[in-house]
Amino acid sequence: MAIKCGVFKTTYEDDEAIWQTKASKFWITVLIVSLIIFPFVFQDSKYLLHIADSVLIAIIAALGLNILTGFTGQISLGHGAFIGVGAYASGYFMNQFGLPFLSCLLIAGFITAFVGMIFGIPSLRLKGLYLAIATLAAQVILEFVFIRWRVVTGGSQGLLVAPASIGGFAFDSEFKFYFLALAFAILAILVAKNIVRMKPGRAFMAIRDRYISAEIIGVPLFQYKLLAFGISSFFAGVSGSLWAHYIGIITPEHFNVVVSIQYLSMIIIGGLGSIFGTILGTIFIVLLPEILRAISGPLSSSYPILIDIFNALREGVFGLVIIMFLIFEPDGLAHRWRMIKNYWKLWPFSY
């Protein structure tokens, strides 16, 4: 399985192909197969499977945010709340009307898309900093609704939700849910990749790079900005719905501003405007606290104070990691990955 050592593309279609080379097709197949085998190997470790599930669910929402922020250039500080909208919508429709899981998931997606588009309306007049603040307002207002609209959300007590099930098969354990989450994550990656390759994706990038020029060459700004908000929120809604039926209880603090910031940091650390980077960034941010926990665990026997300050420590390290990435690796992990790949492409004659 030789890896090509140069660029041999002759058409634009080649440039946009998902399977760039036979080798990449082979390795991605290997990756997917090993992802399917993974839970069988670690069947006994609920902890590992839980982390894997969290990563897969988070990838869906992070992809949505990257379409909005990375590809369209609209900063959103309210993504966490949108995920919450999806979670509550899905839980409410299942509890009240007894709808099956898949239709709840779709409804959640569309409701979230609708809410996202409402908060996207100001984006026509606002940009950059102002938009970031407007979405922060969306976050605060939605959080308030989650806590106060008790009839629907159950308030701070939370809303109990039945586990996901398709055709009578309940995905009620970490192990079973893994396959559902994996299927949806792969589907989301494919959809995102294709949106980005198609007309809307090109329009998004045109708006991001220079919105006045985009408008002049005939990209209807308002329409596409709203579309970006809609698509991004749809992804958030689906992710929220999956999360709700996985965890089983929805409480407002799962969707606060810290969550929004975490999602932003996922796509920034991964690489803005890169689907692959989104995946890397999500894995990194979800694993970061777990790695910290793993390190502070053995140390805490000799320094018991570590247990008390663990949360604070996690917060501090989280901030530090973001800062370090922004200063030393502003293009994210995806960029680093490309560099490594390019290096090996020509190895050992990399000059």
Add this chain to the structure above:
Amino acid sequence: MEQVVQSLISGIVVGSIYALVALGFVLIYKSTAVINFAQGELLMFGAYICLTLVTTLKLPFLVAFVVTLLAAALLGFLLERLFLRPMIGEPIISVIMLTIGLASLMQGFIHVTWGSDTMVFPAIFSPEPLRFAGIAISQVYVYSVLAAVICLVLFNLYFRFSSSGIAMRAVANDQQAAQAMGISISKIFAIAWAIAAIVAGIGGILIGNINGVNTSLSAFGLKVFPAVILGGLDSIPGAILGGFIIGVLEALSGIYLDPVFEGGTKEVVPFIVLVIILMIKPYGLFGTEEIEKI
């Protein structure tokens, strides 16, 4: 009526602290075009430093106050030099994210150093309330507003008459032109951050005297957004006015809306106002409208 007046007064007091924090915020935005999400943490830092100086080192309050301001200025310098300087020329979202990271880092640091329990300043002002026309106002409130107003006036004078203040306004107006006139931009950036940290520190000490000091003080950093958007992101008088308006608005919603929604409206009303302003007047009361050309 008595209750309404009382909460209006406390609204004005809180508003004066918003105004201080907003002043620093606008200053940073004006001269460096950075939205600082760590403003609330700067406030918290000031409060904790002063508290430690007063309680642990037993310094007299005024000395502690001055030392705190020096420490805050130093912190501002350091933040700018270490973290913001490398980000010049990076896209907006990266810079925003950097200040969010800074906020998280400082939160973690303060948490680890001082713990998460609420700490109280020893009584510095006498608890005997002052009486104006039959309305009792506690002395802390009076001094807070007084201090805030003095700061605001001083900084206004500074920007108007001192050479570094004028240089700062020049940089805010047009960086290249200012540079061509021989103004050192990096120096101005550092001064902007130092001043922002100082005013936030003053705000922190004041609010710490009123409410006690804990990590929830950083919420002030988010509350400053409605204030500055209302006033216009790049207008210092606007930020001050916006701060007072948001403070009073909060107090009013505490009286009239809390019974309807079972509390918590204080947190959300400023942001609803923010959305409305953004919809009808995106550049706020005094902000300059950006006109873009290709």
